[in-house]
Structures are given as C-alpha cells and as structure tokens.
Amino acid sequence: MLELRGVKVAYGGVEVLHGVEMSLGEGEVVGMVGPNGAGKTSLLRAICGLTRSSAGEIGFEGRPLRGLAPEEIARLGIAMVPEGRQIFGTLTVAENLRLAARGGGRETMEQVLERLPILRERAGQRADRLSGGEQQQLAVARALLRKPRLLILDEPSLGLAPKTIDVVYGLLEELRAEGATMLLVEQNATRTIDFCHRSLVLAGGRVRASGRREELQRDPEVLRAYMGRQL
C-alpha cells in the first residue's frame, strides 16, 4: 500500500533522512520507534507532502506521491494525527470536528462520535480546556472523519499520563481489530513494538533495524544502542 525507496529529507542543505526504505501493506500496523531528532516526524511529513523530500520515491497504492500537494495526498486517503495534536484550542470540540468533516457526511460524524462518546459530551467546550487525553482523542477523531485508507499517528502518547495512554491505545486497538492500516510513530519502544505487527527502528536518519517483536527482541544490541534501553 505504501512504499518508500531511498527517501531523503534535508533542511537548508543539511540532510536529516539519508535514504529510508520501508513498506506497509493493507491492514498492517507498522511502528516506527527512535530517539529525539531521529527524523520520525520529518519522514511522516514527507509522506503527507508537508515537507519536500530531496530524493527517493514514495508510492501509495501504486501512485507516486512526491510533488503532490498535501490536500491531494489527503484526498488519496492518507490522514495524519500530527505531533502535538494541533487542534484549534480556541474553537469548541464541535467546531474542530466540523472543520475536519468538511465534505464528509453526517453519518461519518455519527460513527466517530459513537466511537468517542466523550467528544459528544464535550462538544460545546473549548478544545484547549480538554484534558490531554481528550485532546488526543479529538485529534484522532479529526483524522477518522476523513475515512482514511492509511492512518498515520505521530507520538499519540506524548505527554500523557500512563492511564490516559491506555485510553488512547484502547482506541487504536479497536481500529487495529477492525483491520485499519496504521503507521504509528512513538518514542516508547516497548509499547509500540508490542502493539504493532512490525516495527522499524529509526536513528540518525536511517532505518537501523526492522521486524516483528520476536525478531527485534533477538537483536537487543540494536535496541540498546539506538534506544538506550532494553525491550
């Protein structure tokens, strides 16, 4: 479904991704873990057309994405829950959802609210008055309103208390069980590798290891070296 070949990203001539290869099949949940500054967000933004890649190929269902505008890529069925959530804090929950639902049907809105009833309860509340966990649910809801074929999540557990992380992962688990295709970026290696069908370790702008949990566990040196921790 998604295929990356030799993808490079540079900022002002400084290369931060040095040729990333990865692929993801329909119905697969793939994780990407790596330390601060590894290039995780840059890679996701390159897929979504928010950052221009300087080399390589990005294909989605057989179509090349490089050079397309972010709106065109979104229209092809890729939705991202961005790092830091980026909801509109001064707007209400309902207004945030309505903005995201442009073009979508009432039915989709109903489905999303049924899945995340807390957002219905908080509909009239300013988004910046929500708890961190509720804000993350709102961010995911906005992406789901687009009915994406591929859902990309950039550190959905960042800054959340452990209990709240469980709530967010409960939602992701539901989506996984329904066969959703997801690319999940996190710093927490253990949880991500447990949750995903397959994971990649990105560090210093390169993929250092990849595989299923058992395979990565058999390669503890890699994780220790690049994550500074053991599985």
Ligand SMILES: Nc1ncnc2c1ncn2[C@@H]1O[C@H](COP(=O)(O)OP(=O)(O)OP(=O)(O)O)[C@@H](O)[C@H]1O
């Ligand atoms: N807009 C930008 N302009 C210049 N440099 C940038 C920009 N965005 C990211 N970088 C640099 O690119 C490198 C990769 O950053 P990126 O945000 O992709 O990493 P990350 O893996 O998402 O990190 P984190 O876990 O902290 O979110 C870092 O060295 C960062 O400083």
Ligand SMILES: [Mg+2]
């Ligand atoms: Mg990041």
